Amino acid sequence: MATIHPTALVDPHAELDTDVEIGPYTIVGPHVRIGAGTRVAAHCVIEGRTTIGPHNRIYPFVSLGLPSQDKKYAGEPCELVIGARNTIREYSTYHIGTVQGGGVTRLGDDNWMMAYTHLAHDCVVGNHCIFANNAQLAGHVQVGDWVILGGFTVVHQFVRIGAHAMTAMCALLFADVPPFVMAQGQPAQARSMNFEGLRRRGFGPERIAAVKAMHKALYREGLTLPQADERIAALAQRYPAAHDDLALMRSFLAGVDPQRGIVRSRRGAEA
The missing domain is CATH 1.20.1180 (Udp N-acetylglucosamine O-acyltransferase; Domain 2)
Structure with missing residues (x-):
């Protein structure tokens, strides 16, 4: 059975698998599904049509599944889907998709998401990525596997970042970053490949x-x-x-x- 702190507000229609832990003062909405072994800390908000896979670790003050900040969003039944074994640190905010972008915001497996990271509507992030503090994605951004975003990296909407790419701290991306490329600057420029x-x-x-x-x-x-x-x-x-x-x-x-x-x-x- 799931372990739910007495102060948490979990809707009776939410689906919590075995060994799920819900911390103090956390709110879980009626359309949320959480996989086995996932631990949600105190003061989190998980709303909307949000599916969270097994064995994730979600830290305090994280907000998942709220409506997108796209002014065109009109309440359609869009989703946020999070895979397995991700670490999502404090104050991160991941929104549901929009019908214009396919309806789903998606985070893959085994990602390390540091504090204050943001996934806007319809973003797709692969597996084994590392987002340092305050890495921010605007809507419709696509990120491949094994990508590393330095702290305070800001990504313009519709930009794509290829697998194994890396950005330096405070990079500002207006253009696509091909696989393997290391980028730095405002706006970002290619500096080398991620050889190490x-x-x-x-x-x-x-x-x-x-x-x-x-x-x-x-x-x-x-x-x-x-x-x-x-x-x-x-x-x-x-x-x-x-x-x-x-x-x-x-x-x-x-x-x-x-x-x-x-x-x-x-x-x-x-x-």
Whole structure:
């Protein structure tokens, strides 16, 4: 049975799995579902059509599942879906989606979300990400797996951040960040690739060399994005062990909005 503090207000229609813990003065609404082993600390608010998977740790003063801050939202039955084994620290705020964005805001599995992080409506965050304090996503942002956002990173609406990318503290993102890229600045520029992070995740020398070659094509040869994509496609024969990494980059580049583009380095050409 779930353990609910006597001061908590849990709607009788909420669905709490086994071993769920609800702390003092926390409020849980009628459409909430919480998976086994999840612990919700004191003074949290979980409302709306919110589904939380198993074994999450939710710290005090977190707000989940409230209506989006989109003025077009008119009370439609949209959702917030949170996966498994996430840590969500104090004062974080994650809103439900909107019908214009598919209706679902989604956080994957095994993410480490520090204090004051914000997921606006219709954001999709992958797995194994780290958001440092005050990392903020506007609506419709997409974040791949293994992304690290430095403290006070601010992401404009509809921006995409590719897998294994990283931002420095106070980065301001108006353009897409391709996979593996490290970005810094206001507005953010590409500084390098996340080589140390890749090594820690088990990338071997050939895969690291392929990432370096992709960085060169994107940022060091003065190529347009279509030209860089052709250069990256040609790397497959040279780096067979990096087939999936090359495919990841090419898939990401195929989805870049020409009006938004990607973060560029000071020496890079425009798309």
